[in-house]
Amino acid sequence: MSDPLKLGLAGLGTVGISALKRLVSMENELAIKSSRALRVEAISAKNKNKDRGIDLTGFDWYTDPVEMATSDKIDVFVELIGGDSGPAEDAVRAAIKAGKHVITANKALLAKHGNELAKLAEEHNVSINFEAAVAGGIPVIKAIREGLTSNNITRVYGILNGTCNYILTRMEDEGLSFEECLKDAQRLGYAEADPTFDVEGNDTAHKLAILTSLAFGHEIEVDSIFLEGITSITPADIAAAEELGYRIKLLGVAQKTDSGIEQRVHPTMVPQDSAIAQIDGVTNAVAIEGDAIGSITLSGPGAGGDATASAVIADIVDIARGLEVKPLGRPASVLEPYKRARMRAHEGGYYMRLKVSDQPGVFASIANRMAEQSISLESIVQRKAKYKVEQKSETNSKDKNHQDVVLITYETTELAIRTAIETIVSDGHVVASPQVIRIERL
């Protein structure tokens, strides 16, 4: 057996504590699997004296993670601090420059600085492993970066945020409003007190940006991701989706097109019988489509201390076993700049729900506006608006004179849909902001 692999752990939140406990309790097992001992030598966190339910006296303690990152006592720096700058970034940079391998669960850091950190790591001949940064315990980074290397990948998509999927599943199962389900999610600890980052899709975007880079060999680019959260989804949409054979999921999708790579995060109608439609509650799932494998889907826990720690430790074992992969799967020098496909060129089916005044000719007018944009309709459902929650939130006393018109279009473009909606709105028949949900062909 080789010398022990010496680890420094920065950050003792849920994941850090779980990783530490498992590294200690499974010491023998992990040494056998790695053909060398994995030894936690040093730990860094803000408060040394906080009771974390584990004896920390055997480890060197550093209040400053940067100091630990550069210490001779460690070979691998495990960053579980979080945040896209500050101590996490400083310590990761310092560790790389000091020739330490880095393991991180920090999707925000990678989404923001991943390209640069990858380059730095290559210069210093060290690895950055980050299985825990995307989809928690599901080994999806490994699947793309190692398992599917001989595929020309055409699309990657997934349910990457458990909070949103929990809320949408609850809305569907119980007919509740977004707000009610969000409250439950907060009560159960599935959502933060400020849920913006989750429900607006930013968290999904961070993870998607990492997957896109690995799948398509481009630089990570998070800022230009098309972003729509789930806050506008109503029980009326959920019910209409069900009636039409769909379910609504917040998907992150990266797709190769003739004009570049689409990266988009938005509520998505997926066919009820698709694999991704079956993913309920806080579970995550990622599907990868390539020319050799067709399509594979991985599902499992996207968060949680133990599941995330499982990914962190697998990354450590990989280093112990000598795996040398460039952080982004290819040398940073050959990564192409991200070429964005314009969202207006996006092609797909669309769901539209329009609340219209109950007057003669309205429907014909809408149909004409769609026809002007060469949009063909697959289904049309017209009915009295009936969803309590929606009526309440709009507090419109004339609501009884309104109807919901639900349209499903055949394949068209985002530009055509936006143009059609603009004209429909300016015609004045629509009494509330139109709801549009993209349909994903699976």
Next chain:
Amino acid sequence: MSDPLKLGLAGLGTVGISALKRLVSMENELAIKSSRALRVEAISAKNKNKDRGIDLTGFDWYTDPVEMATSDKIDVFVELIGGDSGPAEDAVRAAIKAGKHVITANKALLAKHGNELAKLAEEHNVSINFEAAVAGGIPVIKAIREGLTSNNITRVYGILNGTCNYILTRMEDEGLSFEECLKDAQRLGYAEADPTFDVEGNDTAHKLAILTSLAFGHEIEVDSIFLEGITSITPADIAAAEELGYRIKLLGVAQKTDSGIEQRVHPTMVPQDSAIAQIDGVTNAVAIEGDAIGSITLSGPGAGGDATASAVIADIVDIARGLEVKPLGRPASVLEPYKRARMRAHEGGYYMRLKVSDQPGVFASIANRMAEQSISLESIVQRKAKYKVEQKSETNSKDKNHQDVVLITYETTELAIRTAIETIVSDGHVVASPQVIRIERL
């Protein structure tokens, strides 16, 4: 960049040709990902002059794979010959002894000789990679051997044979008999002319034995796997399963119990809303349950030239990237001997379908026999036998005087069920061999 990794490919069937084509067409891409060139230097197959739609003149040709396996011209021997002995075995042994890394898609070889080959490979300090041997293009070996190393795995189960899943899906979708669906599968190339190996579960058992070893750290043991194929499944079973909220799948299951590891392959009733129940047609899926990850599921293509070649090439890239994993995830010297859990001690729910004579007291008698074994019943459905296919196959003119009694039991033991059935049969009320299908709790 390091020197090129020199490959010798033995076996030019569908997978071999697909792997060769991809290695050639993706040469640059793979070199970039591997940080070194992957170069096919030599090829071995029986017939040099057969037209395979690819130019082979640039490669050294060996009629004898053993000769190629020991040639100085190669670093890695890729075995795609097949068979659990003969040239495949001889060449793999020779390659290992000559210090070559081995990549194989040969589940039969590994199921039979895997323990010994793993030991030999370790002695000679080379790798054996075999992602393609289980579940084709799904990176499930990688997931267990690398991605989930810090989990105490408690159960692994999966749909590992596309032929069987295709047949069961067709039976369910169209109400056809096993025989009719088998014929269709043969016509479409999903089943061999002699389908025994698939439909009797042997193929699933080979794959399960490999997964079990990786998951639980035991030696591979295929011969003692409990084996039941799908030939006895009738449309009556499929229909009853559906009515009771289940679907029938041929599962391979490996499960930790107090008395050892259960390994079993049998038709299984799985809840309709479980992830595994959604896997249709020739698709494969594997679920892994561990103490850190809870449960993760991987699904995708379990066969096909391109999908399998994808796994083979990923294995090659791993070697180029320096990954050093012991073939069975741990040194062969520490693998425990397989400790078999007795099938009679298996605990679970059961589905039973009994064709009984239509006489007073029969049902009470059956219920008493179950009670004697302390078996509690969850559901009971009694009805006139009505399935044409079944009646035809039994050609019993008194069929109109028979009834199907379908029982679903609560958790009990295999021993209790077998004893109950023996006594029920010996009571003389049952007019055909009872059908028993195990229910898997998911």
